[in-house]
Amino acid sequence: MAIAAADCGFDVFGTEINTNIKSCLSENRAHFFEPGLDELICRYNNKNFHCADNFPVDKKFDAFIITVGTPLKSESKVPNFDAITAAIKSISEVYDGSQLIILRSTVSVGTTRNVVIPLLAKMCGKSEVFVSMCPERTIEGKAIEELKNLPQIISGNNLTALKMAEKIFLQITDNVIKADSLEEAELIKLYCNTYRDMNFSIGNAFCLASQTFGVNGINVINRANEGYKRAGIALPGFVAGPCLEKDAYILTNNMVDCLSKEFILNARQVNESLEDEVVEWVKKRVGVPSENIFITLSGMAFKGRPETSDLRGSSSVNIARKLNNLGYKLKLHDFVANVAEMENLKLGKSYSDLNIACENSVALIVLNNHRNYLEIETIENLAENAVILDTWNVCNKLHEKYFNVYTLGNINLGGVAN
Numbered sequence: 001m002a003i004a005a006a007d008c009g010f011d012v013f014g015t016e017i018n019t020n021i022k023s024c025l026s027e028n029r030a031h032f033f034e035p036g037l038d039e040l041i042c043r044y045n046n047k048n049f050h051c052a053d054n055f056p057v058d059k060k061f062d063a064f065i066i067t068v069g070t071p072l073k074s075e076s077k078v079p080n081f082d083a084i085t086a087a088i089k090s091i092s093e094v095y096d097g098s099q100l101i102i103l104r105s106t107v108s109v110g111t112t113r114n115v116v117i118p119l120l121a122k123m124c125g126k127s128e129v130f131v132s133m134c135p136e137r138t139i140e141g142k143a144i145e146e147l148k149n150l151p152q153i154i155s156g157n158n159l160t161a162l163k164m165a166e167k168i169f170l171q172i173t174d175n176v177i178k179a180d181s182l183e184e185a186e187l188i189k190l191y192c193n194t195y196r197d198m199n200f201s202i203g204n205a206f207c208l209a210s211q212t213f214g215v216n217g218i219n220v221i222n223r224a225n226e227g228y229k230r231a232g233i234a235l236p237g238f239v240a241g242p243c244l245e246k247d248a249y250i251l252t253n254n255m256v257d258c259l260s261k262e263f264i265l266n267a268r269q270v271n272e273s274l275e276d277e278v279v280e281w282v283k284k285r286v287g288v289p290s291e292n293i294f295i296t297l298s299g300m301a302f303k304g305r306p307e308t309s310d311l312r313g314s315s316s317v318n319i320a321r322k323l324n325n326l327g328y329k330l331k332l333h334d335f336v337a338n339v340a341e342m343e344n345l346k347l348g349k350s351y352s353d354l355n356i357a358c359e360n361s362v363a364l365i366v367l368n369n370h371r372n373y374l375e376i377e378t379i380e381n382l383a384e385n386a387v388i389l390d391t392w393n394v395c396n397k398l399h400e401k402y403f404n405v406y407t408l409g410n411i412n413l414g415g416v417a418n
Contacts, residue, residue, distance in 0.1 A: 001067055001102065001136065003040045004147040006049040008171050011051045013059065025051045026323035031308035033336050036144045055094045063100040063168060064091050067136065069242060070105050070250060077249045079108055081115060088119050097124030099166040104136040106189055108253040112182040117157060131157045132165035133182045135189030140241070141306020151175040193247040196239070196263060201267035202276055203234030204408075211412040218393055218409030236408040237392055238315035238367070239271040240303040245313040274408070275315050278365065278389065279322050281411050285387045286363050289327035296361040297323075298354055300334040300342055304370030304392070309337045311345070316367040320347040333368050336342060339366065358382050365389045377401065391406035 006012045016022050028042045041049070055061065068081075068083040069234040082106055101120060103112055105305060112133045116158055120129045134154045138146040152169045155339030156162030162178065169176050179185040207217030208328040217236060225231045239245075252261045286295060301307070302314035311317055320330055342350035351357035358364055359381040369392035377390075377397040387404040388395070389411070399405050 001038060001064060001146065002049060004043060004172060006044040006047075006064075008148075009048075009170070010168075011048045012044075012188070013052065013055055013061070015054060016051055017053075022051060023212065033307070034143055035141065035306075040144070055091060057093055059094070061094055061099055063102060063164065064095065065102040065104060067104045070107055070246075072249055077246075079089050079111075079246075079250050079253055079371060081107070084111075084116070085119060088116065088123070092102065092123050093380050095120070095124060097121075097126040097129050098163055100130045100168070101102065102134050102165060102168070104134060106135065106193070106247060106250060107133075107186055108250050109186045109190070109368060110254065112382055115310070128158070130161040130164060131182070132161050133185040134165055134181075135185060136168065137189060137192055137308065139171065140303070140308045140310055145180045148173050149175075151177045153177050153179055153185050153188050154232045155179040155182050157182055179413050187251075190247055190251040193243050194251050197248055197271060198264065198267040200234045200237065200239045201270040204239075205270050206233060207236035207408055208270075208273075208277070210343045210414070214413065215381065216409040216413065218407055235393070236274070238274055238302075240315040242310065242312040245315075254335075266362065273405060275318050275322065275389075277408070277411055278319050278367075278391065280387060281406065282323060282363065282365070283326075284391075285406075286328070289329070289358045294329045294331055294361045295323065295363045295365065296331045296333060296354075296358045297348075298333040298357065298364060298366050299368030299373075299392075300332050300350075301368060301370075304335075304368035304373075304394075307336050307370055309334075309341075310338055311341060317345060317347075319365075319367065320345065324348070331357045331361060334368075335372050354382050357378060361386060363387050363389070365391065366395055367391055369394050 002012050002014045008277045021031045028045050030041060066084060066087045068087050071080050073080050103116055113133060116377045117129060117131050119129060132155055134152060137150060152173050154165040156165055156167055166176055173260045179188060203221060206221060210220045211219035221233045221235055225233055250266050252264055256259045282295065297316060297320055300314060300316045301310055323330060332342045332350040333354050334342065334349050338349045339352055360383050362383045363386060364379060364382060373394040374396065376395055378401055389406045390400060390401055391408050393407045
């Protein structure tokens with residue numbers, strides 16, 4: 001967001017407390033992989049884009065944009081707004097109540113009005129402040145493109161705030177959609193992500209249900225969709241990442257108990273259940289953990305298309321943790337994710353080369369859908385009679401060479417995928 005704004009002519013100052021992020025920016029690069037981002041950082045860094053520990057007090061700011069995440073509390077899965085409140089408090093030295101505050105973070109309905117606005121009013125000592133909820137809806141891997149081309153949702157707690165937000169975003173994109181209220185804007189973001197989550201859950205539920213009848217779930221979905229426009233059933237796969245894994249919980253956080261709430265949460269739980277399906281497959285096909293038995297997990301980033309290095313909210317990482325807790329020895333691989341970041345998970349030795357990662361492993365589990373898998377014809381270093389679980393059904397050439405290949409379509413069946 002900061003670089004996109006700089007690219008549109010804004011003078012942008014950003015604050016950051018993470019030393020790794022600041023170090024990477026000092027080297028004119030991002031701390032994560034995003035196509036086109038490093039080039040723009042090089043172009044604008046220390047020109048009209050500046051990263052600092054604190055906002056300079058000698059500058060007059062027109063708006064502050066809060067982009068921090070909203071994690072869930074691990075046990076209760078209730079949203080934790082500590083990062084948002086900390087970000088708000090960090091502007092106290094340069095905020096006087098006249099500037100627009102834009103919240104991009106995903107929050108429960110009512111958070112902008114009931115948490116953000118009272119805190120700002122208390123900070124500046126004014127009864128009227130200017131606040132907009134303008135949710136971020138870009139997809140990782142296409143963020144630069146989408147920030148300028150996607151419709152940007154804007155809102156305001158009053159007409160002045162709405163007009164200020166409109167003026168800013170019309171310099172970034174030609175397509176602005178005005179929400180009637182802060183709450184409507186909050187819901188729009190939550191609905192977009194939860195809809196995707198629920199849509200994928202249908203494919204996952206159908207895939208697992210097919211196997212209770214002894215039928216390959218992927219095959220039946222593909223043939224149901226073929227030439228039939230009214231089907232469009234999603235193929236099975238993990239639905240994760242820093243947004244989709246938690247937005248159903250954020251949406252239902254302060255929702256009254258009702259059928260809709262139960263429906264939304266059940267869909268989320270279907271998607272989460274795939275992680276345990278993989279763990280059970282390992283227990284069945286690999287057997288009891290041993291010091292001399294290794295399993296290779298490939299595709300640790302939460303998705304492969306568009307490619308990303310992001311390990312946050314990754315089902316692959318969750319699966320690795322569950323297997324590690326059971327005592328299995330793991331090797332981790334990804335085509336994009338940083339090896340050092342994977343090592344920091346402390347779940348197993350990490351590699352950038354898949355063949356090396358598979359040396360003497362009794363099982364290979366492919367956990368995202370990166371395009372590189374399409375071209376892999378053989379894995380030379382796997383142990384004899386190794387089993388393969390291709391959870392995204394992308395290793396088509398391996399299916400032709402190896403007998404012991406499973407997919408989510410037949411994870412609960414005996415036999416090969418095709």
